[in-house]
Amino acid sequence: MNLPPLVQTFVLHFGEMGSRWGINRTVGQIYALLFLSKEPLNAEDIVERLGVSRSNVSMGLKELQAWNLVRLQHKPGDRRDYFATPEDIWQIVRTLVEERKKREIDPTMTLLREVLMQEPASVDERHAQERMREMHDLFELLTGWYADVQRLDTERLVQLLTLGSKVQKILEMKDRLFVVPGSKKSRRDATKDK
Amino acid sequence: MNLPPLVQTFVLHFGEMGSRWGINRTVGQIYALLFLSKEPLNAEDIVERLGVSRSNVSMGLKELQAWNLVRLQHKPGDRRDYFATPEDIWQIVRTLVEERKKREIDPTMTLLREVLMQEPASVDERHAQERMREMHDLFELLTGWYADVQRLDTERLVQLLTLGSKVQKILEMKDRLFVVPGSKKSRRDATKDK
DNA sequence: CACATATTTCAGAAATTTCTGAAATTTCAG
DNA sequence: CTGAAATTTCAGAAATTTCTGAAATATGTG
Numbered sequence A, B: 001m002n003l004p005p006l007v008q009t010f011v012l013h014f015g016e017m018g019s020r021w022g023i024n025r026t027v028g029q030i031y032a033l034l035f036l037s038k039e040p041l042n043a044e045d046i047v048e049r050l051g052v053s054r055s056n057v058s059m060g061l062k063e064l065q066a067w068n069l070v071r072l073q074h075k076p077g078d079r080r081d082y083f084a085t086p087e088d089i090w091q092i093v094r095t096l097v098e099e100r101k102k103r104e105i106d107p108t109m110t111l112l113r114e115v116l117m118q119e120p121a122s123v124d125e126r127h128a129q130e131r132m133r134e135m136h137d138l139f140e141l142l143t144g145w146y147a148d149v150q151r152l153d154t155e156r157l158v159q160l161l162t163l164g165s166k167v168q169k170i171l172e173m174k175d176r177l178f179v180v181p182g183s184k185k186s187r188r189d190a191t192k193d194k
Numbered sequence C: 001c002a003c004a005t006a007t008t009t010c011a012g013a014a015a016t017t018t019c020t021g022a023a024a025t026t027t028c029a030g
Numbered sequence D: 001c002t003g004a005a006a007t008t009t010c011a012g013a014a015a016t017t018t019c020t021g022a023a024a025t026a027t028g029t030g
Helices: A005-020 A025-036 A043-050 A054-066 A089-117 A123-149 A154-163 A166-178 B005-020 B025-036 B043-050 B054-066 B089-117 B123-149 B154-163 B166-178
Strands: A071-075 A078-084 B071-075 B078-084
Touching (some): A005 B123, A025 A054, A025 B123, A043 A054, A043 A078, A089 A123, A089 B005, A089 B123, A123 B005, A123 B089, A123 B154, A154 A166, A154 B123, A154 B166, A166 B154, A166 B166, B025 B043, B025 B054, B043 B054, B054 B078
Antiparallel strands (some): A071 A078, B071 B078
């Protein structure tokens, strides 16, 4: 591995972290390297710096492209493929969430919906279905929230996140100002709309 | 594998999903089984239902305990250990986020802080450090947000999530009502407090 | 279209992870 | 304290994943 010390530390760490994320070491390292790199890199650059085989890099880049996590670029008068991560780190987060949702949540939701259609054949199955419905509703709430805030531009999103639960205070204030006194329970529950 | 069809479908799915989460198949299956089960199960129950070895179940349960994802219980006059997931699915989510943060985010933050202390030795290292600082600030914002909303009781948390970005509307309203006209830029930036 | 260069594919080697059965250890009732 | 039951540990087998080098394929230039 042929990297400046600061970069190497990060690349190695990310490689290890990858394992905890169901991503393999090399893919993690390639991504870390691209993320830190000022200039786009071609496959051969990556081979040299990480000291892994050319074919391994090829497969790793293919995987990262499947995840939409790297952009393919070209330099004039050079027909090699160059790769880079988006400049905007928020774009990376958005893609990551989007893709994980697509691969992990969506198939689970499909399965849950199917299973929830079935008629339970025993008391155990009935209870199991209730649990699955809880999970289904939870996922729906979370993905609904995400679908919603994901549409905000980054500045507003940051504003919202910075605020954190202080929003709560504002909500209370709003309630105090605008809700007709006496109609105490006007909230919606977890299993709503979408 | 000896399970009612509905349960089996879910357990198998969760086993596969586990792989994408850096958790092994058996651990995923054990968790799914416990999650759906009305009654706490002992290790032997799990062995029978999943058709895996006793030792594998033992290791899987140990791992789930290390994650704080299962509770150990006892029945009177029975000295076997019984296992169950929390009744409250929100408690499960909270634990999951907490533990993943502890294992994935915290070590990364430590490493980032260390690396950001170093003096960059080249223009490449300087750029790499800038990228790492972006990541550091992003994580800080996200974990700060989580630390904050995590303190809300579930009802308020659900309320907040249900609202999604509609909060934005309320914020705008608040701004219009309370901000002195003319002091246009009174927002805080992403790298604040904590 | 031929040729050099770049990239991908893929079979098998290497490494890692998962799983098992047997043995060791712990726990507790009598 | 003894012994049966429950649980854990662990070495190696089995399965899976990762990685490589060689071959195949694709791409663009002259």
